[in-house]
């Protein structure tokens with residue numbers, strides 16, 4: 034049986050398997066494996082992040098299409114607007130493409146800090162909305178006013194009354210076009226998902242009903258009520274069920290109508306924040322979200338229309354700030370497997386003696402005589418023999434050579450068992466052994482840098498080899514990254530996320546793994562643990578006949594990362610040079626060579642550069 038790695042569950046039609054390779058689902062179906070090999074022809078090594086702008090375009094289009102369809106189905110009088118929250122991925126290779134693609138929709142940007150707001154002011158298409166959330170000081174608010182003065186359509190969302198007072202003060206001193214003002218509401222209905230702290234009565238953000246009343250009074254008193262146009266909430270990221278969102282909307286819709294009745298005559302929009310989920314699961318039984326985008330859009334539009342009708346108010350414009358949904362699918366991390374740990378145990382390495390301890394002879398017999406009918410039994414005998422040999426070794430009764438022979442034989446028996454059962458169709462037995470015995474795949478990447486949410490939250494990301502998908506994978510795999518941290522491991526999880534990979538001789542052919550849906554949050558949350566940097570990235574555009582590598586941005590060099598840590602890199606370089614030049618241990622000729630080598634090391638990235 035082949036394994037499609039759950040592609041039909043998580044890939045959303047973005048990827049297909051053709052001739053055993055994972056390919057873009059575009060007319061020419063280029064294979065990811067071929068892209069990686071092409072990029073590596075120029076000497077690039079280590080992990081490579083593939084960025085696909087056409088998948089950003091697809092997500093933006095789906096968002097607008099579904100909301101527009103819902104609005105026309107229900108004859109909704111308001112507009113649909115969307116902004117991209119920069120915190121989800123601020124890398125220029127992503128943001129540049131996103132802004133370009135978003136132009137025709139009037140797609141805007143959301144900022145949560147001064148740096149993000151400055152980015153938005155520079156990149157956002159004039160006229161497309163900018164929203165500003167998060168805690169603000171006087172400077173940030175001032176920056177919001179400058180954006181409005183530049184001609185940006187900006188809404189500053191107030192998180193607390195203190196911020197409102199600063200806005201009122203600032204407004205007195207600034208020029209004419211003023212930013213719009215939004216109020217973040219604190220809902221009594223709770224948040225959802227592992228990122229739920231953004232909603233609910235104990236939420237970190239938002240104004241209580243008492244504060245809302247006060248805010249409207251303050252705005253009126255200071256002549257700013259006409260700028261108050263939006264209420265905002267955000268119940269958390271990766272919302273798994275639609276229920277909590279509907280409750281929040283019900284509440285927000287009523288607050289909207291009440292505030293209008295209190296005199297907020299220009300209040301015309303409800304901003305639902307983000308939270309639209311994507312499917313990360315590779316298994317049906319683990320599917321994580323219970324709604325589609327179509328259902329989400331229909332529910333939102335229908336609910337808001339109902340409330341507006343009930344309260345006899347015009348329907349609000351609908352703003353969303355979906356980030357994960359837009360960004361996750363566009364990036365795939367590809368990384369070469371460097372080693373399968375048990376491959377060291379080959380028949381060649383057996384050093385059987387003329388006279389071996391009885392247990393070793395028995396292991397050898399098991400290995401020679403194993404067949405389909407006795408495989409499971411022999412395997413269990415073998416593992417128990419190995420336990421005994423190890424005990425005997427600890428007690429001093431067998432030597433290191435015997436121990437090595439036993440370890441090799443047991444690994445050979447495991448492999449033979451798997452291949453015997455794999456040829457036949459005893460799948461259940463095979464899976465049983467695979468659950469007991471795992472292969473460790475050492476992969477040239479850092480989990481801390483490239484999948485921090487796995488490290489921090491045990492968030493699962495789909496994993497699949499880029500080729501051999503037309504062959505049954507036989508080894509239950511755990512994945513080890515190249516950091517020297519024991520957390521740098523994705524263990525084999527027989528219950529929730531079993532991963533099976535192929536038994537490949539890495540010295541004969543490269544074997545790459547793809548880690549999918551890593552485009553949201555992972556890049557900028559990534560940590561430089563062990564000083565491994567953001568990987569080399571390639572921006573890839575599918576063409577009629579294949580694909581084009583539009584841009585290649587190499588991973589930071591070792592010098593760059595030391596510079597980021599505020600080291601004086603010139604001082605490091607000259608100190609290394611001085612120490613080599615003044616050393617007495619090697620000849621002048623050798624010194625010259627060493628200096629050259631060091632120069633290359635410092636200017637290359639820190640990932641492993643073996644043949645793979």
Ligand SMILES: *Cc1c(COP(=O)(O)O)cnc(C)c1O
Nearest residue numbers: 267270271307308354355356357
């Ligand atoms: C983080 C955040 C978002 C984005 O959430 P996603 O789950 O990525 O869609 C949107 N709005 C606000 C206010 C946020 O804090």
